[in-house]
Amino acid sequence: MNELIRLSASEAVARLKAGDVTPLDLIDAAAGQIAAADGAVNALPTLCLDRARDHAKRLKHPDDPPPGYLWGLPVAIKDLTEVAGVRTTFGSTIFADHVPERSDAMVERIEGRGGVVVAKANTPEFGAGAQTFNEVSGVTRNPWNTAMTPGGSSGGSAVALATGQVWLAQGSDMGGSLRIPASFTGVVGLRPSPGRVPHGPSALPFLPNSVEGPMGRTVGDVALFLDTMAGHMAVDPISLPAPATSFAAAAANARPPKRIAFSMDMGISPIHRDVRAAVEPALAHFRAMGTEIVESAVDFSCAEPVFQVIRAAQFAATHGDKLKTHRDQLKPEMVWNIEKGLALTADEIGRAERQRADLFQRFQAQFADIDLFVTPTVNTPPFDADTRYLEELEGVAFDSYISWLIMTFALTLTTCPAISVPCGFTTGGLPVGLQLVGPQRGEAALLAGAAVFEQATGLAGATPIMPREPVA
Secondary structure (H helix, E strand, C coil): CCCCCCCCHHHHHHHHHHCCCCHHHHHHHHHHHHHHHHHHHCCCCEECHHHHHHHHHHCCCCCCCCCCCCCCEEEEEECCCCCCCCCCCCCCHHHCCCCCCCCCHHHHHHHHCCEEEEEEECCCHHHCCCCCEECCCEECCCCCCCCECCCCCCHHHHHHHHCCCCCEEEEEECCCCCHHHHHHHCCEEEECCCCCCCCCCCCCCCCCCCEEEEEECCHHHHHHHHHHHCCCCCCCCCCCCCCCCCHHHHHHCCCCCCEEEECCCCCCCCCCHHHHHHHHHHHHHHHHCCCEEEECCCCCCCHHHHHHHHHHHHHHHHHHHHHHHHHHHCCHHHHHHHHHHHCCCHHHHHHHHHHHHHHHHHHHHHHHCCCEEEEECCCCCCCECCCCCCCEECCEECCCCCHHHHHHHHHHCCCCCEEEEEEEECCCCCEEEEEEECCCCCHHHHHHHHHHHHHHHCCCCCCCCCCCCCCC
16 A cells, blocks of 8 residues: 555645645545555546546645645545536436536536545435445445445545545445445544535435535544535525634634533444444543543434425425336335425424424534434444345334434434444454544544544544455
């Protein structure tokens, strides 16, 4: 593995800024690692290396660069997000040959702040489900054991990071799509507050459910990339201004949280014994910092029915036309979700929104007494990559293809920022993530807490790795 591949994104940016390496050096290093690793994991099915080299040669760095300026660092963009001149399929055969003329505003922002796009990362069809496979590009595999799934829907982004094919990757999250693959692959994924990362133009720009966000190998790298992405853009009506203090500074100047609320299962999910075994000792790191741990008393019993309604309504609004024109090209889970949304009544949607509002108020109120809310990121370790979705866990059957995602989608409903940070491994050597949640729009405090936890675990250097074949 090229020594440049092992650099953190923050280290690579520092070397680019100092002139010790060039963007072309890093593009070549990324290309070599993609050639060496991606055949086993299928994380980056669409490359745009010539476009990246042309972009790198045209880069003119500002005299006073903003926080998060990347100085020519190669990045990957999830295949749900358009990049001008690069095939963008959304994981669907309907768009198998789609090449957009213009990039999403978020990509324009990343490229305008010194990022260089080298590839598109694999995703399930329209991002539906947390298992990364589709009929265009196939199955993405977990590098810790290539028989296993990396989760999704930002599975390609997570695997590209874990295998050192890029230093930073963008993803998106509605039900856990930044957090679940981060947990399954041993990297870091942040779901920011709605509006923190601008994107668009979008057909549904006022909804807070789906967000764009950063993934990296360390909390510091994620903070750096959030600085790159964050800030108001007119194309996104709910976008927020960038903070006065950078997120990277918040992560670098971290202090241990004084008090956290913890819940192993949030009262709503079975938890695999291997997840319990990895998470319980991880809490000792907080205790060693002097952090007080209390049991969460928030009632999440409404989370699944509320999320199912809100998600279905959004699927109907976003994809209803495709059901009419391309039903035969949609996977069964997509058809089910769209039809569920089309069958909803105004009363059902209104009731779900009222219940969501009540959950938000109750969840946010606890931050008067705590700094962070903490749970396992996912209720299960990675499972077989050829399994479409998890149907049962610890003897409990799930109602739908997204029900097993409940530990992340329940927290989506709160609109609070949430991050997955590696906390340990199963006895079989598969990563397990801890999910930390901050107060409304509290990314700085969240990143600070995540950074001190990461330092305590000593797991920041566990990736990149080369893909590992299953052991018989």
